[in-house]
Amino acid sequence: MTITAAADGSALGNPGPAGWAWYVNDDCWRAGGWPHGTNNQGELMAVLDLFRCTAHLPDEELHILCDSQYVINSVTKWMPGWKRKGWRKADGKPVLNVEILREIDQSLAGRKYRFEWVRGHAGHDLNEAADDRARAAATAYQQGVAVRSGPGFVRGDGAAVSRPRTGASGGTDRAAGGAPSAAALKAPGQQELLTPSGRSNQPDLFSEPDLFSELEADPFAAQAGPETAPEAIVEAQERELLRPDTRADIGRTGVLLHPEFTEIGTSGRLWTRDSMMMALEENPGGGAELDLIGADRVGAEAVLLTYRSKGRAGSSLRSSLWVLDGSQWRLRFHQGTPEA
Known part of the structure; x- marks a missing residue:
């Protein structure tokens, strides 16, 4: 079985109030955000949370629809080299958003997945749904109201898995340019x-x-x-x-x-x-x-x-x-x- 989901992020001001969301269907989606962040952080967090929420289904392939070339290239092309260099770029500077990327790297272990680039704001139903929810989360932080977090991942039997926990220590090395500081x-x-x-x-x-x-x-x-x-x-x-x-x-x-x-x-x-x-x-x-x-x-x-x-x-x-x-x-x- 393949799980197809769109992942998207939003930031009002970039940086500014930020949101993220992934979306499978109206009964299976999740969103969140921060008071201050960037579009890229939101895009990455949507992917990370999607991997976490489907960790109980390691044999099923994730088909991730994403309108961010930065996210796709980071995960599928650049991360191995960054890891070898101690999470530094070719010029020796620290990798941006390194903490979320490290968490994604750990979440990929043993998983089957593929990314597909889709053009943003072009009428793709799943991408538009994820974008709407990510933007709504960012707007909620801007207005100081509660974020609609969604039902989480709903299995075939209808049970929700909405707040996964990771086994990673997660973020004790807070290198420059990491997750929202x-x-x-x-x-x-x-x-x-x-x-x-x-x-x-x-x-x-x-x-x-x-x-x-x-x-x-x-x-x-x-x-x-x-x-x-x-x-x-x-x-x-x-x-x-x-x-x-x-x-x-x-x-x-x-x-x-x-x-x-x-x-x-x-x-x-x-x-x-x-x-x-x-x-x-x-x-x-x-x-x-x-x-x-x-x-x-x-x-x-x-x-x-x-x-x-x-x-x-x-x-x-x-x-x-x-x-x-x-x-x-x-x-x-x-x-x-x-x-x-």
Whole structure:
């Protein structure tokens, strides 16, 4: 069987609010985006997500319709040479969008696929449908509203596979010109996660592509042992997240934050995991002290932590919900309120 899908990207301003989408039919498509990105990043992300969402069907060929010669050439012609040169071009400069390309390269292993170039905006039904959805995602980020992410990949039995997880560490080497950078994703002063007084001015809304799932196991959990109380584990991990060196380490924050992590910032905006991780890596801020208020079990696999954080900018009252994800305690939700 061959899966035929169109993949497309959009950026309003290029760079600007950006979206991506792939489309098989009206019951089988997916879209997402970023507050700031380029057309090429959107085109690449659409291809990456399509491979991820069909990873459970490795024996079926992917027939990818794409109107970007850049994407087709990158994947089918240039990547082997870039890899041999350490992801650098012939002139020695870093490859643009290297992080998404690395993820695509890993997703290609064992897959059967072929690309077909189609002319954009020329009335091709699948290409137009993908373009419409990618542009709608970019527009949603521009307007600060929720993105329609779509049903995901729907198998023949009607079951959806819409949020795949990768086994890759994904993006710990943030070479120049890679996926949307923290600087691109954050506005001046943005610093919500576990910092005393940040104000988020640039929303990162629903359905972000998850580039950092399934990272290595938590070394603290291995050291703690089965006798260590969950409350003690999550308190130690919360304290770790208050350290600038931890927030600057995108590999470590990828372990501590749940794949579905969200935060409601002091501005009232909803933030997702990926943009927060990249923003904190770029600007981890100063350290803060934690005065514990309570650590309460709210279920067999959930702990609610409440505390006061104190830093140079003042103090905040904070709450964090930690959940057990396999054998790893991960932060699922966080909210903070500056203290008067």
